[in-house]
Amino acid sequence: MERGNSGTLMGRSxxxxxxxxxxxxxxxxxxxxxxxxxxxxxxxxxxxxxxxAEDPEKILEQAVIDMQEDLIKLRQAVAQAIxxxxxxxxxxxxxxxxxxxxxxxxxxxxQKGDDGLAKEALTRRKTYTETATAIKGQLEQQNQIVAQMxxxxxxxxxxxxxxxxxxxxxxxxxxxxxxSEKLNDMLGxxxxxxxxxxxxxxxxxxxxxxxxxxxxxxxxxDTLEQKFASLESGDVDAELAAMKQQLMTGGAPSETSLPASxxxxxxxxxxxxxxxxSN
Numbered sequence: 001m002e003r004g005n006s007g008t009l010m011g012r013s014x015x016x017x018x019x020x021x022x023x024x025x026x027x028x029x030x031x032x033x034x035x036x037x038x039x040x041x042x043x044x045x046x047x048x049x050x051x052x053a054e055d056p057e058k059i060l061e062q063a064v065i066d067m068q069e070d071l072i073k074l075r076q077a078v079a080q081a082i083x084x085x086x087x088x089x090x091x092x093x094x095x096x097x098x099x100x101x102x103x104x105x106x107x108x109x110x111q112k113g114d115d116g117l118a119k120e121a122l123t124r125r126k127t128y129t130e131t132a133t134a135i136k137g138q139l140e141q142q143n144q145i146v147a148q149m150x151x152x153x154x155x156x157x158x159x160x161x162x163x164x165x166x167x168x169x170x171x172x173x174x175x176x177x178x179x180s181e182k183l184n185d186m187l188g189x190x191x192x193x194x195x196x197x198x199x200x201x202x203x204x205x206x207x208x209x210x211x212x213x214x215x216x217x218x219x220x221x222d223t224l225e226q227k228f229a230s231l232e233s234g235d236v237d238a239e240l241a242a243m244k245q246q247l248m249t250g251g252a253p254s255e256t257s258l259p260a261s262x263x264x265x266x267x268x269x270x271x272x273x274x275x276x277x278s279n
Contacts, residue, residue, distance in 0.1 A: 056170060056171070056174040057174060060166075060167040060170055060171060063163065063167075064163055064164060064167050067159065068160065070156065071153075071156050071157065071160055074149070074152060074153050074156055078146065078153055081145055081146045084142060085139065085143065085146050088135055088138055088142055091131075091135050092132050092135040092136055092139060095129075095131040095132035096128070096132045098124075099125050099129045102124040102125035102128060103122070103125045105121040106118045106119075106121035106122045106125060109121055
């Protein structure tokens with residue numbers, strides 16, 4: 001029974017610990033995911049800011065400056081390599097010369113019958129010969145390095161000349177693109193539809209002004225004609241009043257005062273007939 005109870009307790013303990021472990025693991029996984037997303041967001045923001053801050057002209061100028069500095073460093077390295085090459089050549093020639101001298105000394109010692117001195121001279125000669133051989137192998141490597149460095153120097157000089165040419169071309173294109181962008185931006189801010197609408201409004205305004213001016217001129221002309229008409233009608237009224245006054249006083253207009261009859265004006269004939277009948 002005790003074992004069963006202990007097993008049950010251990011099972012409950014494991015059941016309690018397992019959810020806690022899973023919860024902690026889940027929290028850690030969520031936290032790591034948030035950190036990854038935050039890191040990615042920060043990198044993207046920084047890249048965007050750097051991209052916006054990059055000025056093509058400044059970047060190209062700096063790139064050419066960096067290439068020029070690299071070219072100067074490479075020239076210095078080539079000069080140092082050539083100097084080391086010359087130094088190795090002198091050391092090799094010196095070792096070969098000393099080897100020859102000690103060989104001659106060994107021959108002299110043999111001629112004098114001094115074998116021990118001749119052997120020592122040959123030993124010295126061997127040392128200088130081995131030194132000359134070692135320096136010769138090193139010199140061959142140096143020659144290859146110097147040749148490769150000279151080739152790299154020529155290549156870099158060509159790339160620098162090409163970069164300068166492209167720099168001027170790209171700077172000109174960048175300036176042209178920037179000017180075009182500013183112009184398009186200005187045109188974008190000044191809407192074409194609004195400009196056309198403004199012209200239409202001004203056209204309507206001008207037409208309205210023209211119509212008002214024509215109306216005022218027409219009114220002025222009508223008033224002038226009315227004035228003249230009133231003057232003319234005044235003369236007729238005065239003549240009519242005189243004729244009435246003459247009839248009231250008993251006088252009759254003489255026939256000679258009547259105008260002659262014409263075919264073009266039959267109303268006058270009728271008037272003449274009426275006057276004769278009344279007499």
